[in-house]
Amino acid sequence: MARKSPARPGLPIATSRQAAVWLRSMLARQPLQVSFAILFSLIGAIATIVPVYVLGRLVDDVLADAPTSRITSVIVQILLAAIMAGLLTGAATFLVGKTGETILANLRERALEHALLLPLPLLEEAGKGDLLTRINDDVAAIARFVRNSLASLMSTLTLVVLSIAAVTTIDYRLGLGAAVSIPLGLIVLRLHMPRTRRAITQERQATSQRAQALIAGMQGVPTVRAYGLEHEQTAQISEASGQAREQILAGYQSLSRFVSAGKVVQYIGLGTVLAISFVLIQEGEQITVGEATIAALLFYRLFAPMQDILFSFNDIQAAGEGMRRLVGLINSEVVRERGRNDQPTDSTLELEAISHTYDGTAVVVRDVNLTIAAGERVALVGSTGAGKTTVAAIAAGVIRPSSGQARIGGVDLAELGSRDLRKQVAIISQEVHVFSGPLFEDLRLANPFAGDDDLQAALRTVGAHAWVHNLPEGIATMVGEGGYQLTAAQAQQIALARLVLANPPVAVLDEATAEAGSAGARELEHYAYEATHGRTTLIVAHRLTQAARADRVIVLEHGYIIEQGPHSELLKRGGRYAELWNAWEGRDKDSINDDDLE
Template structure:
């Protein structure tokens, strides 16, 4: 169930403790041989290491009995052998545990990405991009760190504790009783820590997600922020969310500090009990000085593993919180697909009595009905907030309408299902992502089986082949993060080439040329017309000359369709579109209606 964070967003779900453990067991079940081998090698290495204390105790007895240096040869050789064997077993066991952890993490990461990519875009938008990004970056990093460092160390420490306590009992059961005096203090310390740490780390993860979302929001809209002089407002938001994350981090440090002070008290109580017990038993002749020394060494050897195991609870808590967030998304059910084999028969679009509201009681679209014929190009025009982008997203299946229906090629979108809608409609917005890798492979993401000739043909159709071949390595040039940086116009060209290669019957361009500048916009508008040839096109028009080239223009105002017709008809009618065109023309002297087939 989704939890609402400080941003009042419907965050993606976080798994419960039981759900997380069940998912972890299921993943480990597929790697049982590796799990058994790793555990067995670690136990063997730990057991070998426990021979060190009795051997040192035996050396003490030999010295007390004045046996001479010759008697020390065998114990010293055995100590060296124990050290070598323990080191080898520990190294192999730790490597196996790390390998097991990495294997499980890779499976979890793949499952997470699979589920995340299959999430309805509406659900991602509700949660905010920061929530998803923080899970796939920060949470995965935290778990990976725990797998590589904390998990092997925790495993070794846990086995050492159990086997050392068994060794104390073998020496004399009273040493074990003395050592256990530290346990109540340690248990109380752990309970005190867990009660305080788990909520702090969970809240810190949510606060970090809110901080990342604000950072992405501010940097992604930096032009708008500057244009409307909102820098101060965004800085205040960043400061508040940074402060919230910082306060929670400091609370976590305070909890850890209190935890370790209690562990130090437990060490003092346990060591004092073992030493007093050893003195009494040696005094009454129950054990030798060497045995008492071995008991003291055993308990002292527990300091590091006990502290490590309990200290690693800090990492375990953080990793557990991160794992629950990943499992929460990984466990989401895949959106059900309809049983029928309904497919669109063409590229027509029919919207009937469509209503939509992001917030109940505040409708964005009201009773919108629209028909677009197969192969027709229709421009959606209106002032900011008129509902153009919302209508485009409803047709593309990004959102589910609050009321009414959307039909694609004669098939209702509810019958097509999410995958059917994605095959029928491609939505290209002004926010284009260039994936890291060779440019040709970036294009093939929409059609992995596409050949080189098809890739070149797609680029050529939108007028991008010339600059693509002029790149340092041509179509094999690595672009995206860490590679060759494409301009805004080139990145949008790439998106239009993807559209051609995917070849859906319906394409929606949502202000796809808005960020390219005047010269770049004219180039992209011509490329968009080429990309739309042979398919139905819906254009959310930012530049009215682009709308003027469409077969028909639909004007929206306050969530309703108020006008529809060709550019000439609407200008002559003197209505809302005529007002928009006049305002556009006044702001750009010399603007005229483009002739048929002329580049706007």
């Protein structure tokens, strides 16, 4: 049986009140559009009721032996009312859709903006699956509601209110009879909503876990294959998918029960109106047959739109839950710039008494104290599992240490806002991403204001100018998915060019040349050296030639720093670094892939 992955805490979720406040603030930005949408919807609903009134009066006219010419008048009135209702309802639907799409676009953009500002430690803790389902599934749920249900919901609610008001004008007892369905409907709604909300929340959590399982599986394909974990990984994905499927089915079952209860309430309301009409007609003709017809038709014609609302109720609830999740992301304190006014005095990088554990049990880094002076290059070496990548991630602010402090220029990284942190330190890992689009846009992600000369200078610094010039359209060539496919070494050069363009005072290179292969590793090491010139640099060394060129070498074993000093000095000591160096020198350096240094 597959080991069940522990549940992640997830990102913040707003309350219904907070979501409503945010929605009102968005509606307040479009007062005329919203006002006209309500006005057109109201008048359109009134025009929709007119044919029912006309038909009811026709019944009384027929009973009173009115001339047949009366039918012509009825047809004209119904035709005019239908035309007016169609035009106004269409205009209202257009305005409602436009308003909804505008709010949706704002919501999508704000959510994406805040997602990009999420502190990496929080994102790692919550899991990428939660963020992915918010940006994709929750936005899609709101979009589906806006496009399919919002206009009809507004029209139906307006029609319900006007129909009950119209029935009440005929006789207040008929109005009370029609209104009896309201408390019954509210009771059904009250019983159903908490269950639906729980079901949708659990469904979103299940789909988040499924997305996380898929992401982890795809990103870890090499490791999964290397250790023969295909079956276990597939079982975990299947389990997450099964849980998501069960939650979705539970939601449909709940909806089916709700629709059935809603239809019972409708028929109770119609039966009550008909019964009261019968009694009133029998007791001295307090109302006419035509008025009874009007009351029954007004109530009965609500069946179809109300049924549509019932069937789309889960979509409405899903949109509401999606709104809460996205507003929770937007309003979250964790994505706001909460940094201090203090700014780093220089680019000195300090790790003080750093210890870290991922699961609360196994400590991977223990009491690490390290100071890298401004402009100094320090290489971090050690065996597999020594904690090198963890130290690099802490130094870059990607994860927060379980204890201790990481500082730049005397300022704790945890106190810097996301934007300030990225201005101060950049990290390049072994796996880099090439974004789809023109290459110059990919480069400008690091510096949107970089000119063509800046781009070309950055490419020359990292040795990419020649091959970029030879691309089909030069720097304007489409790269990434669907475009020109860059090699691993070329992708790393682009990442280094982004580093040059971003120009942070501190750089962390976590095996940034490992994907280049033997042939291009030496060249890429040279370009990485050039890209980090003048910067405080921490290098997780994949090849010991990187360590040899560094100002200082740190040897990490089992989470501890066991040696540090210049390359030549460490060789003279004959310690662990000397062992690693001798083992490495004893092989063909151009084909080295030492397991101890991965």
